[in-house]
Amino acid sequence: MLQALRIRDFRLLWFARSVSLLGSWLLVVAIPAHVLHLTGSLAATGLTLAAEFLPPVLLGPIAGVLVDRWDRRRVMVLADVLRAVAIGLLLVVRDPGDVWLVYAALVAESVGTVCFRPAAQAHTPVVVGTGPALSGANSLNAVTDGVVRLVGGPAGGALLGVAGFHVLVWADVATYLLSAVAVLATARRTAGPRRRGGVRAVFVELGEGLVFLRGERTASALFVVNGVFLCANASLTALLVPFGVRQLGGTGGTGLVLSALGVGFLLGAPLVRVLVDRLPPGHLLGASLAGTAVGFVLLFGSASLGAALPSAVLVGAFGSLSLVVAQTLVQRVTPNPVLGRVGAVLFTGEAVATFVGALAGPVVAEATSVAAAALVACGATVFAAVLAVVLVPRSPMRVERPEPEAPSVR
Structure with missing residues (x-):
């Protein structure tokens, strides 16, 4: 697993992915708990999960076309900025009438994740190749996921009681901005052929992916x-x-x-x-x-x-x-x-x-x-x-x- 870390750009990409993932897991417990505290409604609380499912189902394939059309490094940076701004909306949620902003923020954050995830996955083989370093890179990401699962949720729950909801939101915003900075620090790669065309071309390219x-x-x-x-x-x-x-x-x-x-x-x-x-x-x-x-x-x-x-x-x-x-x-x-x-x-x-x-x-x-x-x-x-x-x-x-x-x- 350490072989991939010898590659500078992968170290930065791994850090970006890891720090943003940790920030998200700090809010896994905090956001539903905050909505429940404001509304007392289990249905309103459950909608926080549904809001995150919507963008992958509706936008996933289109996001893949954009990832293949655009510079993936730039896609990841813009996705991180979008996620930081979206999560920042949670800072103004203070009473039951503001809960709709929670759903809007989660949908927008999920849109960013829908773009970031395939861009990072497609960019990794470009950085490390497709040999043993690739399986090492994916193994290292799995280790990171395990650590975040182990500590992120419980830490977020504990910090919620000690520091409060807004501190956790600021922490998540900071992790997305750190991720964007890390991706920006990676080297620019030689761009492929520039694709042009409007909506029809997007669906044609999507069809190419489905055919493959x-x-x-x-x-x-x-x-x-x-x-x-x-x-x-x-x-x-x-x-x-x-x-x-x-x-x-x-x-x-x-x-x-x-x-x-x-x-x-x-x-x-x-x-x-x-x-x-x-x-x-x-x-x-x-x-x-x-x-x-x-x-x-x-x-x-x-x-x-x-x-x-x-x-x-x-x-x-x-x-x-x-x-x-x-x-x-x-x-x-x-x-x-x-x-x-x-x-x-x-x-x-x-x-x-x-x-x-x-x-x-x-x-x-x-x-x-x-x-x-x-x-x-x-x-x-x-x-x-x-x-x-x-x-x-x-x-x-x-x-x-x-x-x-x-x-x-x-």
Whole structure:
């Protein structure tokens, strides 16, 4: 994982991604808690999550076209500035009549994230190449995600009580601005051919990305596999808090389970670096999804916190392995000129699958039971594992080792 950090531009890109992610996680608990405090409404609080789902579903593919049309470094900087301004709107939310500004701010922030995420993913292979440094870079990002999950939410909840909501908002604004500065410090890259045209040209280019996705076996298989898995994962995520409150000793026990998931992410990242370049990708992805399903069964079958915690670590480890393997495969099989569009379409599919799963899990649980809903989700995860073995190429992927693209001298 440290190989990628030897590359200056990746260090800056990694810092930008990490610091902005930490700022966002500081508000994961604080924003819903603030809305609940102002309104006392569970429905109003739940809309904070829905507001973040809307832009990826509606704008994801179009954002991918723009990422491939424009300079990705500039896209990331503008996205960070947009996110900083959007989150700054939360500073004027002081009574129930202002809550609409929360939703507007979250939608605008999510628009920025929809642009930043595919731009960063498409720019990473340009900076580090597509050889072992790429899997190391993705593994390092997975480690970062694990650390942020482990400390960000609990830290934000603790700071909310000590420092107050506005201090956390200012902290998040500062992280987005730091991210923009870090991206600006990276070297300018040689620009590709400049694309011109209006709305029609945008949709033509989007069609090019969809044609590639449909024709490229690995990428199209991952679209299906990830969709099934993330739908199942979201359904169980929606049930985790009520399950923890009823079965694991309340909110305190549930918080420990979330931390255990973060520990699992930390453990899964080194496995990616060791295994992704050595094993057949379809078998590796299928095995990691099967391991995630086993973890789900053990977690939602736990009768005590002591049994739930190692199960959550297992889910985090195999779940992170599944996601990072899929991301690395997409980056390697997709030509960089269309990687932004393909990545954005995949992100949109993930958002739709997550949204459907988050709605379906509670509905199934209400109609039957949490245990039955968990079994359905575990079955879907096993199905995703089978699809990965059948659809994703079984032979080890040829790893190219081009030098990272040279910075522009102009």
